[in-house]
Amino acid sequence: MVARVAQYTLDVEDVDRMAAFWSAALGYRVDQGGDGSAKLWPPAGTEGPTVWLQGSGTPKRGKNRLHLDLVGDGDPGAEVARLVALGARRADVGQTGDERFVVLADPEDNEFCVLDHPPS
Numbered sequence: 001m002v003a004r005v006a007q008y009t010l011d012v013e014d015v016d017r018m019a020a021f022w023s024a025a026l027g028y029r030v031d032q033g034g035d036g037s038a039k040l041w042p043p044a045g046t047e048g049p050t051v052w053l054q055g056s057g058t059p060k061r062g063k064n065r066l067h068l069d070l071v072g073d074g075d076p077g078a079e080v081a082r083l084v085a086l087g088a089r090r091a092d093v094g095q096t097g098d099e100r101f102v103v104l105a106d107p108e109d110n111e112f113c114v115l116d117h118p119p120s
Contacts, residue, residue, distance in 0.1 A: 005049045008068065011056035013108055018053050021087050021107050025070075026051070060109050063093060068112040069101070069119070076116045080104065083114065 012018040019038040023030045028040035028051065040051040072079030080102050084090070091105040100116040 007050045007052050009052040009054055010110060011058075011060075012053050013056060013059050015053050015055045017107055022051055022053065024086050025083055025088070025106075064111045067110070069115055070112060071115045071118045076102070076114055080114050088112075 010018070010022075015032075015036060015038050019030045019032070019040065022028065023040055026040065027043055029043070031039045031041065033039065036055040038053040040053070042048040042050070070079075072082075083104055087107040088104040091103045091109075091111050093103050093111055095103060101113040103111055103113055105111050
């Protein structure tokens with residue numbers, strides 16, 4: 001028996017703001033929880049983990065110990081530009097400049113990467 005990733009949970013300060021960003025970034029559907037949380041679902045007919053945005057009421061502290069690696073279905077530079085237009089920003093976590101990915105941070109400074117190509 002093995003485990004598989006079923007859901008990515010992220011503690012957030014502003015659930016509405018982060019649901020808007022991540023749903024637009026991933027193309028996911030949002031279900032607002034009555035408990036101050038939100039669950040994001042992949043588009044119908046696709047597979048992928050759900051995303052649970054759990055309201056913490058506190059800002060993020062320090063570098064993420066776990067992060068998402070995203071890959072677009074087209075030009076990686078265009079995908080980075082699209083995510084920045086949605087509210088992401090470039091982040092420096094010690095890159096050398098030779099990486100085949102770009103590090104971004106969401107509106108609450110949670111780091112994630114945009115890969116040049118799908119992992120192999």
